[in-house]
Structures are given as C-alpha cells and as structure tokens.
Amino acid sequence: MKTRTAKTRAGTGKRAVWRRRPRPRTLAVLAVCLVLLGAGVVAGVRWAREVTGSVTLLANWSGAERKQFEEHVIEPFEEKYRIDVVYQGSSALSQVLAADMAAGNPPDVAVVPGPGELLAHAADGRLRPLDGLFDPRQYDSIWAPEVTIPGRGSHTYWLPVKTGLKSMVWYAGDRPDATSAGTPGRWCLGMESGATSGWPGTDWVEDILLQQAGPGVYEDWANGRVPWTDDAVRKAWTTFGELVGAGGSRRVQRALTTGFGADCGPGRLEHQGSFRAAHWQRVGGDYVHSAEVVPDPGPDAGAWEVSGDLATLLNPTREAEQLIRYLADPGTSLPEYTANKAAAADHGRDGTARKIGESLRTPGVPRCWDASDAMPRATRDAFHQAVLRFLVAPGQLDDRLAELERARTKQELPVCGGG
CATH class of the missing domain: 3.40.190.10 (Periplasmic binding protein-like II)
Known part of the structure; x- marks a missing residue:
C-alpha cells in the first residue's frame, strides 16, 4: 500500500490528507498512555475526594519568605491531613485583619507580628483560646503566655510560628x-x-x-x-x-x-x-x-x-484547630528559628545559626x-x-x-x- 502525507486536489488548491494506518506497536503505546492518563485523573479525583476541609490563613509574608513557609509548612500539612490551606498574604496585615473582623468575616487563623495588637483583640473577644491544643510549657512565658482578660479568665491566645x-x-x-x-x-x-x-x-x-x-x-x-x-x-x-x-x-x-x-x-x-x-x-x-x-x-x-510572628485562632473550626496543633508540634519544620524548647537542636546548621537558636530557646537566657x-x-x-x-x-x-x-x-x- 502506498502512503502519502498530502496531495493537492485538482482545481481546488486545497490539500487532502492521506493518513497512515496505525501499526500495532503504535496502538499499544497509545493504549498505555491512555491508561496512565486515566490513572492520573482518577488519582486526582481521589485526592480531591479525600480533602476533608479547608482553613484560611492570613499573614504578611511574601516573596521568598512566603515560598519557604508554603514549601516547608503548608504543603506537608496539606499532604498529611488532607486539609486545604488558603493562604492570604498582605503587607497591610493590621488593616486587613481589622476590616475582616469588622465585616464579620475574619480568617480562621492569623499570624501577627508581636503580641501588642493581639492583646487588644483578645480583650475585645475576637480571639479564641488555644487551651488544650498544645502544651505552652514548651515555650518560655513571653512566647505563649497565659493572658488574663477581665470577665473571661486566663487563657493562652497565641503561639510563635517564627522567631528572631x-x-x-x-x-x-x-x-x-x-x-x-x-x-x-x-x-x-x-x-x-x-x-x-x-x-x-x-x-x-x-x-x-x-x-x-x-x-x-x-x-x-x-x-x-x-x-x-x-x-x-x-x-x-x-x-x-x-x-x-x-x-x-x-x-x-x-x-x-x-x-x-x-x-x-x-x-x-x-x-x-x-x-x-x-x-x-x-x-x-x-x-x-x-x-x-x-x-x-x-x-x-x-x-x-527578640521578635516573633504569632499564630492565633479566630474561627475555631476543626481544620483551624488542627493547623494550630501542627504549628505547635516540635516535629514541624518551621522557617528560620523556633522558640519551641522541645524541638530538635539545630544539628547540621552553621555556627551562627546554632548560636542564634540557642539564644532564642536556652533556659536562663534573659x-x-x-x-x-x-x-x-x-x-x-x-x-x-x-x-x-x-x-x-x-x-x-x-x-x-x-x-x-x-x-x-x-x-x-x-x-x-x-x-
């Protein structure tokens, strides 16, 4: 059988395409590709079905800082718990958080630099206690303190995610x-x-x-x-x-x-x-x-x-509480330096990084x-x-x-x- 890739029809100027008849080996390869493609689609559907919920997270990290947090913290959390984290980044975090709370639509979890702003939100009843979600004794009292709010008792309202x-x-x-x-x-x-x-x-x-x-x-x-x-x-x-x-x-x-x-x-x-x-x-x-x-x-x-970015809970959903537990887990690989005294030592890091980590965590250091x-x-x-x-x-x-x-x-x- 002769095969041609193209032929010009007389008087029309158009090209009529003559196609090869597929060989058996070609059909086999195509079949394998279709099977693999179908498996990928099924796996994607299965993963989507296994996602159990989502949690919104507001922070002020961007660029390389955000990428590091997503790769080392968010992605492992999503993979382990099948909870989708919807990250919301803003350089005007204080203003965005205040506007969201005023509108009655706050993020589930917010990460805020420093405790001063959070203390005011706790006094206004905006923050949810973290009692029972982690052991605050794993941190010095300045990092995860028990805060007394008149009429609401004493509770822990935040924990450090990133310290400096x-x-x-x-x-x-x-x-x-x-x-x-x-x-x-x-x-x-x-x-x-x-x-x-x-x-x-x-x-x-x-x-x-x-x-x-x-x-x-x-x-x-x-x-x-x-x-x-x-x-x-x-x-x-x-x-x-x-x-x-x-x-x-x-x-x-x-x-x-x-x-x-x-x-x-x-x-x-x-x-x-x-x-x-x-x-x-x-x-x-x-x-x-x-x-x-x-x-x-x-x-x-x-x-x-010292300084630190503190995670706090505004909407106590099951997914948000799981994220708080994960952030407090000594085994979680947090960016830069952790204040968790139960976390592994900075093995493998250079001398400068080890000195900084020790100054942030070692008992007896003011x-x-x-x-x-x-x-x-x-x-x-x-x-x-x-x-x-x-x-x-x-x-x-x-x-x-x-x-x-x-x-x-x-x-x-x-x-x-x-x-």
Missing part, C-alpha cells in the same frame, strides 16, 4: 566595641519599610534602653507604666541620636530613603536582627551583642531583644519582646513616626516625647523572661 533575635551588631573585619562604634559614618542605617517605615529606629531606642536600664525598666516602659518623658527613656533616645548622627542632613536623608535590607559596604556596622545573617555571612561577617557597643551599659546589660511590637497598635505607629522626625530634628525631642506620652496606654503583658 535582635540586640545584634553585625560587622566584617575587626570586632567592634563602644569606642570604635562611636562614629556615625560607620553605621548602615535604613529606615524605609513602606507603611511601617521607622521600625529599625525603634529597635535602636528599645535596645539601648534595655542595655542601659535593664529588663525591669524596659518591661514597665513597654507596658505603659514608665512615662516616655522618664530620664532613662530620654537617655536612650539621645544615645541613639549621637550614635547614628541624627540631624546630619545628608546622612539622615539617605537613611530615610534607604530600605532596611539594603547591603552594607566594607567596614560598616549594622544594628539589625537575625534575618540579616545570610547577608553578613556572604562577606565573612559575624555579630556581637549590642551590650558591647552601646555606651553606658547598666549592671543588667546583656538581655536579648529575653525581652521588641517593645514596639508589644505596645498597642496606636502607640507603635506613633513610635515609628516619632523616630523619623527625631532623626531630622533631634533638637525637638521634648516635643516627640510629649506626643508619645499622650499615646501611652497601660497594659499587662509578659514582655521579659527566660532569665
């Missing part, structure tokens, strides 16, 4: 001390962070107060029991201004427009958290505790300032929450703005402190612990 270490001064080359770090030109300083611009400066003021005045004064100040106009607080602000050169127009202009994660050049210093480890390790850098650099450290200097994250949202936002304005006009510090004093609100929250 602060009170760090990064460097490459000679180890810095209080003398060598006293030149403003040596410091990398970036204040820009979108809607939360200014927070790197609040970290400076907080950490200086922690090292100069100690954890007791620091905790009272974070809880609104020490005035912003107190001498110890004022000294922390002025020390910050002197270290970074507040009022220097060119230096300050660069700081206000430079992102907090911008690269630092050779010979520079950076007061920043553990999330900067990868950047500094690429240039052979290391860190010292800020107590070695801050002028006039007090007798209780050496406590670590740790204090990032104070602005522990403050009510309105106070925190005012603090961010005050830092930016202080850098431009340090001579108006009294005005800035008076403004913050008007925003001061007393609260009861465990801020320091571990010591």
